[in-house]
Amino acid sequence: MVRGAAAPAEVRYPAPVSGLTQFCAAPGVIDLAWGHPDPELLPAGLVAEATAAALRRHGPDALGYGASAGPPPLLAWLREHLARIDARAPDAAELMITAGVSQGLVMTVTGLTRPGDAVLVPVPTYHLALCILREHPVRIVPVATDDDGPLPGAVAAAGEALVREAVRPRLLYTVPTSGNPTGITVPLARRRELVAVAGDLGTILVEDDVYRELAYDAPAPPSLWSLGAPGTVVRLGSFSKTLAPGLRLGWLTADAATVAGFVAGGLIDSGGGVAHFAAMVVAELAASGVYEANLARLRAELGARRDAIVGALRASAPELDFHEPPGGYFLWLRLPGGLDARALLPVAERHGVAFLPGDVFMAGTDLGRDRLRLCFTRYAIGDLIEAARRLGVAVREAQALRG
Amino acid sequence: MVRGAAAPAEVRYPAPVSGLTQFCAAPGVIDLAWGHPDPELLPAGLVAEATAAALRRHGPDALGYGASAGPPPLLAWLREHLARIDARAPDAAELMITAGVSQGLVMTVTGLTRPGDAVLVPVPTYHLALCILREHPVRIVPVATDDDGPLPGAVAAAGEALVREAVRPRLLYTVPTSGNPTGITVPLARRRELVAVAGDLGTILVEDDVYRELAYDAPAPPSLWSLGAPGTVVRLGSFSKTLAPGLRLGWLTADAATVAGFVAGGLIDSGGGVAHFAAMVVAELAASGVYEANLARLRAELGARRDAIVGALRASAPELDFHEPPGGYFLWLRLPGGLDARALLPVAERHGVAFLPGDVFMAGTDLGRDRLRLCFTRYAIGDLIEAARRLGVAVREAQALRG
Numbered sequence: 172m173v174r175g176a177a178a179p180a181e182v183r184y185p186a187p188v189s190g191l192t193q194f195c196a197a198p199g200v201i202d203l204a205w206g207h208p209d210p211e212l213l214p215a216g217l218v219a220e221a222t223a224a225a226l227r228r229h230g231p232d233a234l235g236y237g238a239s240a241g242p243p244p245l246l247a248w249l250r251e252h253l254a255r256i257d258a259r260a261p262d263a264a265e266l267m268i269t270a271g272v273s274q275g276l277v278m279t280v281t282g283l284t285r286p287g288d289a290v291l292v293p294v295p296t297y298h299l300a301l302c303i304l305r306e307h308p309v310r311i312v313p314v315a316t317d318d319d320g321p322l323p324g325a326v327a328a329a330g331e332a333l334v335r336e337a338v339r340p341r342l343l344y345t346v347p348t349s350g351n352p353t354g355i356t357v358p359l360a361r362r363r364e365l366v367a368v369a370g371d372l373g374t375i376l377v378e379d380d381v382y383r384e385l386a387y388d389a390p391a392p393p394s395l396w397s398l399g400a401p402g403t404v405v406r407l408g409s410f411s412k413t414l415a416p417g418l419r420l421g422w423l424t425a426d427a428a429t430v431a432g433f434v435a436g437g438l439i440d441s442g443g444g445v446a447h448f449a450a451m452v453v454a455e456l457a458a459s460g461v462y463e464a465n466l467a468r469l470r471a472e473l474g475a476r477r478d479a480i481v482g483a484l485r486a487s488a489p490e491l492d493f494h495e496p497p498g499g500y501f502l503w504l505r506l507p508g509g510l511d512a513r514a515l516l517p518v519a520e521r522h523g524v525a526f527l528p529g530d531v532f533m534a535g536t537d538l539g540r541d542r543l544r545l546c547f548t549r550y551a552i553g554d555l556i557e558a559a560r561r562l563g564v565a566v567r568e569a570q571a572l573r574g
Numbered sequence: 575m576v577r578g579a580a581a582p583a584e585v586r587y588p589a590p591v592s593g594l595t596q597f598c599a600a601p602g603v604i605d606l607a608w609g610h611p612d613p614e615l616l617p618a619g620l621v622a623e624a625t626a627a628a629l630r631r632h633g634p635d636a637l638g639y640g641a642s643a644g645p646p647p648l649l650a651w652l653r654e655h656l657a658r659i660d661a662r663a664p665d666a667a668e669l670m671i672t673a674g675v676s677q678g679l680v681m682t683v684t685g686l687t688r689p690g691d692a693v694l695v696p697v698p699t700y701h702l703a704l705c706i707l708r709e710h711p712v713r714i715v716p717v718a719t720d721d722d723g724p725l726p727g728a729v730a731a732a733g734e735a736l737v738r739e740a741v742r743p744r745l746l747y748t749v750p751t752s753g754n755p756t757g758i759t760v761p762l763a764r765r766r767e768l769v770a771v772a773g774d775l776g777t778i779l780v781e782d783d784v785y786r787e788l789a790y791d792a793p794a795p796p797s798l799w800s801l802g803a804p805g806t807v808v809r810l811g812s813f814s815k816t817l818a819p820g821l822r823l824g825w826l827t828a829d830a831a832t833v834a835g836f837v838a839g840g841l842i843d844s845g846g847g848v849a850h851f852a853a854m855v856v857a858e859l860a861a862s863g864v865y866e867a868n869l870a871r872l873r874a875e876l877g878a879r880r881d882a883i884v885g886a887l888r889a890s891a892p893e894l895d896f897h898e899p900p901g902g903y904f905l906w907l908r909l910p911g912g913l914d915a916r917a918l919l920p921v922a923e924r925h926g927v928a929f930l931p932g933d934v935f936m937a938g939t940d941l942g943r944d945r946l947r948l949c950f951t952r953y954a955i956g957d958l959i960e961a962a963r964r965l966g967v968a969v970r971e972a973q974a975l976r977g
Contacts, residue, residue: 189632189635190641190646191632191635191636191638191640191641191645191646191647191854192635192638192639192640192641192846192850193638193639193640193641193642193846193847194638194639207638207639208638210633210634210635210638211634213633213634213637213638214637215629215633215634215636215637216629218629218637218851219625219626219629219630222622222625222626222629223622223625223626226618226619226621226622226625227622229592229594230613230616230618231613231614231616231618231818232592232594232595232613233594233618233820234616234617234618234621234818234819234820234821235594235595235596235597235610235611235613235616235818235819235820236595236596236597236610236819236820237594237595237596237820238593238594238595238596239596242594243593243594244594270673270677270822270845270848270849271845272844272845273840273841273844273845274673274677274841274845274848277680277684277840277841281680281684281709281710282709285711286689286711299840299843299844300840300844301840302839302840302843302844303839303840303841303844304840305840306684306685306839306840307684308688308689308711411845415634415637415638415851416637416638416639416845416846416850417636417637417638417639417640417846417847417850417851417854418637418850418851419673419845419846419848419849419850419851436705436706436709437676437680437702437703437704437705437706437707437708437709438676438677438680438706440702440705441675441676441702441703441705441706442673442674442675442676442677442814442819442822443595443596443819443820443822444596444820445673445677445822446673446822447595447819447820447821447822448621448818448820448821448822448852449851449852451594451820
């Protein structure tokens, strides 16, 4: 509906930055670098009601050392929910609550690797997952991708080379559904190939599935977890994109032995369930049916924003090449002939728009200089259209400067 | 006031176990093994009010990706609060929010050690901290203690032996204030010695300071952190014992460079502040003055429970030797001549009381068979007095069985 609409002369900037959240942006800049939600889409009222209801219903049980795998009511709802949104629902023993994908990733790397193990990562890979991996004593091994995701042959070749060096290709981290940064959703056939090749290598797939429910056109394909044999996939889910990131609440599915190991680990044994209060709040919210309604509203709004920025970029910045993402938060753009994203950024900022240069996603390779990531969820449609216009101007100016 | 009071014939058992929390106990057993708070002392009403207020005041800013070091209002209050309860208040750059001591410990071990480094631990040490340490590729080295805490000479000897082996004695984990399991508070002179010897070795003290505010007789001594040179101590604090463990909210003080490193790490860069929603709730609760009032009530109640169990054990189980702890959650008991805590436990359970055998705290040594830990915070005074009576009966029965 907004496709190709004219850019407004005046732009609504995000609310003044409070210092309470991570987000900040230079004055006058529409900053599409941050993979954040629009504050106006965060359901503060729903969370307030659910908290009051949870504390009324459960009192101190919402505040004690929480059940190790998470509160049973939330786990029960999640199992039903996953039956609706994925090809297989987890058994009770295959599911646990986390404090978000990032905490789940820390727990997975700590629990499943030994020093010197290798973690395979597609190029590109979510840059902050790379940061987490780099803080552990593992070797990060880049793997080539195409427009359908990680290349099974590249995974096999990298894994076999490691094995010849007596290094375990222990994990492969990937965001196969509306991926970060690419927006790509790996098709079913490629999913089956990846599960097979990882299984042959004894490599555990770590599937960051945070965008599954933000599929705007059609339901996401079956998860790698649903396709893999038990013990071959750890799938990380989250309420950060579907409710609110500040809750720091997520979940994971894996085989029963892996889940049992995490649940019995020191962190949870010592502190109880890792996000008990937030989990009790969301259990209440989910049981009331409010989760589904909120998600439907969010999906419609974010799908419209995706459409708006795609249309605006095609109209205002036709120099930029990209695939329309089927869901998620991001567009992954290729710059025209020889333009460098790092060189473009100050030009773009001068024109009032910002993005994340592609090289941060490249796992230490020297690729991605001609790539950039845009997030289309933080700003309203008018701002996105204006951002596309400014980006087009900046690209043409940078091209002219190169001569 | 309840010291020496007669044991009631009938015992109030804890509320039926909901499955929502970690706690469980065999029917009819007063289970003093768990280091948990009494559900009746968890301030559900205050948390409900504070959550409503925080969401009313800050709306989506309480639910977005939170400020990396934690919400500035909570950090500001904590700095003032620490000025009141410790010998030195942290600078702004020396303080950050954690998701509890356990998460802070994971972050500290991950961030400050390399594979093969040694972590020194007093014997005894909080057993679940040992579990966390064992999940990391470090060498755990036990250090002897006396009634004043870790022996500086033993720390120096262990550290020097490691250095001779080219192993870094990187961390020393300790709970120096109303310690777990011993209840001991390390005196000021010993604190100064520990800080000095660790400084000489280049060993960072990891000070688990979770019981500082639960000092029942006199304020706790200055923290190791307040006594150490910058860079020599990481101090872990928590709201688990002073408000509610299910919030999974804590804090740490360290030198500015260490805090900056943790704050800039992958976990927080990716997910924002690690407990943003809970932190916003507690910021509201603290600003309203309710935190202090709740803590005063808690300290009075738990101090009375400490007095009750101490008096009851002296009256009903004089065979057991222990020091009266100045604060915290625990009593650390020595069994009479040759009795083994593992052998006593089934006898005690038959009599309707349970405890944690001392050997779990001993860092892999074969010590502690004659020791046990009791927690006096989970049950009301009548139950504690009855538990002491049952324990005395069990001890005498076990002694008679040994002949």
